[in-house]
Amino acid sequence: MKSAVETLNPTRVRLTVEVPFEELKDSLDAAYKKINQQVTVPGFRKGKIPARVIDQRFGRGAVLEEAVNDALPKLYQSAVEEGELNPLGQPEVDITDLKDNELLAFTAEVDIRPEIEIPDYSGIEVEVDAVEVSDEEVDKAVEQLRERFASTSVVERAAAEGDVVKVDLEAKVDGEVLEDGVAQGVDYTIGSGELLDGIDDAVTGLEAGGTATFTSELKGGSAAGSEAEVSVKVESVSARELPELDDDFAQMASEFDTIGELREDSRKRLGQQKKYEQATEAQEKVLDALLALCDVPVPDKLLEEEVSTRKHNLINHQLGQMGLDLATYLQMQDKTEEDFDAELKEQAEKGIRTQFVLDELVSTEKLNVSQEELTEHLMRRAQSSGMSPDQFAQAVVEGGQVPMLVGEVARGKALAHVVEAVTVTDTNGETVDLDDEDETAETVDAESGSEDAPAEASEGSSEEAAEASGESSEKPAKSED
Numbered sequence: 001m002k003s004a005v006e007t008l009n010p011t012r013v014r015l016t017v018e019v020p021f022e023e024l025k026d027s028l029d030a031a032y033k034k035i036n037q038q039v040t041v042p043g044f045r046k047g048k049i050p051a052r053v054i055d056q057r058f059g060r061g062a063v064l065e066e067a068v069n070d071a072l073p074k075l076y077q078s079a080v081e082e083g084e085l086n087p088l089g090q091p092e093v094d095i096t097d098l099k100d101n102e103l104l105a106f107t108a109e110v111d112i113r114p115e116i117e118i119p120d121y122s123g124i125e126v127e128v129d130a131v132e133v134s135d136e137e138v139d140k141a142v143e144q145l146r147e148r149f150a151s152t153s154v155v156e157r158a159a160a161e162g163d164v165v166k167v168d169l170e171a172k173v174d175g176e177v178l179e180d181g182v183a184q185g186v187d188y189t190i191g192s193g194e195l196l197d198g199i200d201d202a203v204t205g206l207e208a209g210g211t212a213t214f215t216s217e218l219k220g221g222s223a224a225g226s227e228a229e230v231s232v233k234v235e236s237v238s239a240r241e242l243p244e245l246d247d248d249f250a251q252m253a254s255e256f257d258t259i260g261e262l263r264e265d266s267r268k269r270l271g272q273q274k275k276y277e278q279a280t281e282a283q284e285k286v287l288d289a290l291l292a293l294c295d296v297p298v299p300d301k302l303l304e305e306e307v308s309t310r311k312h313n314l315i316n317h318q319l320g321q322m323g324l325d326l327a328t329y330l331q332m333q334d335k336t337e338e339d340f341d342a343e344l345k346e347q348a349e350k351g352i353r354t355q356f357v358l359d360e361l362v363s364t365e366k367l368n369v370s371q372e373e374l375t376e377h378l379m380r381r382a383q384s385s386g387m388s389p390d391q392f393a394q395a396v397v398e399g400g401q402v403p404m405l406v407g408e409v410a411r412g413k414a415l416a417h418v419v420e421a422v423t424v425t426d427t428n429g430e431t432v433d434l435d436d437e438d439e440t441a442e443t444v445d446a447e448s449g450s451e452d453a454p455a456e457a458s459e460g461s462s463e464e465a466a467e468a469s470g471e472s473s474e475k476p477a478k479s480e481d
Contacts, residue, residue, distance in 0.1 A: 003079040010114045011299040015079045015091075019104040024071055031066035060100060068095065068104065076108055086113040088302055111299035116360045119293045122421050126285040128278050130426035133270045141266040146245060149253055152238040158205045159237045161191040165203050166235040169196075171218065171228040180221045181228070185235065196230060206234045225328035279434050282424045283415055287354065290418055296353040306348040307341075359407070361414035369409045377409045 001023060006014040035054055036047045044053065054063065072093060080087055088111040097105035152164050159165050165188055171181030188195050190204060196216040206212060211233045218228050243249045250262040315326050324332075330340055361367070382392035396402055424432040 001075065001078060003082050005083040005085070008109070010297040011302075012109065012111050013083075013085065015076070015083065015108040015110070017075060017079050017106055017108070019071075019075055021099075021101050021103060024067055024104060027067040027071035028063065030070055031063050034066060035063065064098065064100065068098065071104075072106070075104075075106075079108070085110075087111065088113060088299060089305070111302055113356060113359075114297045114299075116294060116296055116356055118357070118360055118364060121290055121293060121418055124286060124289045124293075124418075124422035125425070126282060126289060126422065127425055127427060128281045128285065128432060129274075130428045130430070131271060131274045131278055133267050133274065137270055138263055138267050141270060142245065142263055145253055145262075145266075146242055146249070149249070150240045150242050152240050154236050155239045156207070157237065158207050159190060159203050159234060161200070161204065162189070162240055164189050164238040164240060165206075166238075167199075167203065168233045168235065170231045171223075172231075173218075173223045173226050173228050178221065178223055178228070181223070189240070198230070199232060202230075202232055203234055206237075208234055208236050210234045219332075220323045222323065224322075224324050225331050278426070278432065282432065282434055283419055286419050286422055286424070287415060289422075291350070291353055291357060294353075294357050296356050298349050298352050302352060303345070303349055306352060307345050310344055310348055311341075355411065358411035358414040361417065362410045365414065365417055367410055367413045367417065369406050369413070373409050373413075374406060377405060377412075381405070 001017065001019045003015055003017045006016065008014055032051050032054060033047075035058065036049050039049070039054075039058065040046060041049050041053060041057060044050075051063075076091060076093065091108040091110035093106055093108045095104070095106045097103060155163075167186050167188055169181075169183045169186060171178050173181075186195070188199065188203075190200055193200075196214075196218075198214040198216045202212040202214040203210075211231065213229060213231050215227055216230055218224050218226055243252070245259055247258045250256045250259045254262050254265070256262045256265060319325065319329050326337070326340075330337060333340075335343075378393055378396070379389050382389040385392055387395070396405060419434055424434060426432050
């Protein structure tokens with residue numbers, strides 16, 4: 001077999017392959033055997049039909065077609081290996097010549113990973129927010145804890161801000177009651193903003209048994225985005241009573257004996273959270289700076305597929321779970337579809353460039369992923385997906401996604417490698433040490449013990465930073481594998 005590679009552009013090549021006919025012998029034999037099992041010829045037992053009879057009855061062309069279809073994938077792969085290419089996606093194959101007993105020739109156009117030169121990045125300098133916790137932030141954290149221990153008692157008076165009202169709701173659009181527009185016995189804290197716009201004004205001043213009507217734009221459900229006429233009836237009014245901020249409260253709400261110790265612990269937690277946020281900010285800014293230094297061409301077809309995948313996932317999964325369609329979502333975001341498509345394309349392109357650059361760093365820096373690192377990453381991904389580690393691991397193995405997870409961890413290590421080599425300072429001019437960023441994140445997660453802990457803390461380490469900044473949907477890595 002002879003093959004040649006023609007570079008069409010930095011991300012696409014054309015392979016030209018010529019195959020002597022004798023190299024198709026195995027595929028021809030397999031073609032005759034397959035046809036033998038599929039057809040019946042009077043006078044011959046099934047599977048025992050001579051090749052010449054198959055040629056006469058069904059045509060030599062049918063045999064050649066079957067043989068070529070069997071041989072092409074193997075011939076293409078051999079040409080790829082000979083050309084030392086890293087293809088992305090499936091090739092576009094065109095058979096240019098097929099002469100029986102002489103020659104098979106074909107071309108295959110395919111996108112490839114571009115060759116990327118990683119420049120010296122040690123001169124990168126980024127600035128991040130300093131880790132500072134104010135007294136006001138501590139006050140807010142303690143007040144949120146205090147709110148969680150508030151008690152309520154029914155009162156015989158008009159509802160006011162801060163009260164908890166139990167209400168019945170009915171929403172109409174164009175005079176018709178929505179199937180999912182009726183709710184009874186809903187507890188709502190006036191002023192919290194957790195229900196419909198306009199409900200605060202409607203229920204304030206009402207006593208138990210009082211009713212009101214207001215208009216509001218529905219945020220979810222079957223009529224999301226529509227203006228609805230909402231009827232509300234107050235079943236009861238309850239006043240909220242907050243505990244005193246004293247040592248008794250500290251002992252009730254925590255493991256500490258004094259309110260001073262509780263406040264100090266809150267300050268420590270806030271500092272750990274800000275340290276994690278600082279590390280994430282540093283990773284994102286370093287990645288942006290690194291990408292700005294690199295010339296990374298993106299294959300057009302790969303970009304189209306990535307944009308399509310992201311759009312599909314948003315519409316059919318994220319928005320679908322919220323009961324929204326794209327038009328309603330765009331209306332809520334005050335965006336046109338053109339704006340949305342442009343942003344999606346920008347994110348997808350950055351994701352692909354990120355993956356290419358970090359994969360190149362993994363290769364040049366010879367970074368390996370240990371079983372322990374892979375297991376830790378799998379545990380974090382399982383936690384964020386809402387699955388048990390065993391369920392997530394089984395789904396990953398059955399879906400053939402282990403190489404994808406290995407790639408995620410390796411790219412995270414590559415980014416961490418760059419962050420360690422550059423200069424990161426905070427807004428106070430102090431050099432930031434990010435060596436313990438993983439430990440900091442895990443500490444935030446392990447010690448938080450409350451709903452106020454950042455969701456990102458569950459991710460825990462730098463291998464997610466590239467994904468958070470817009471990394472692609474792993475198509476390049478999967479295609480290469």
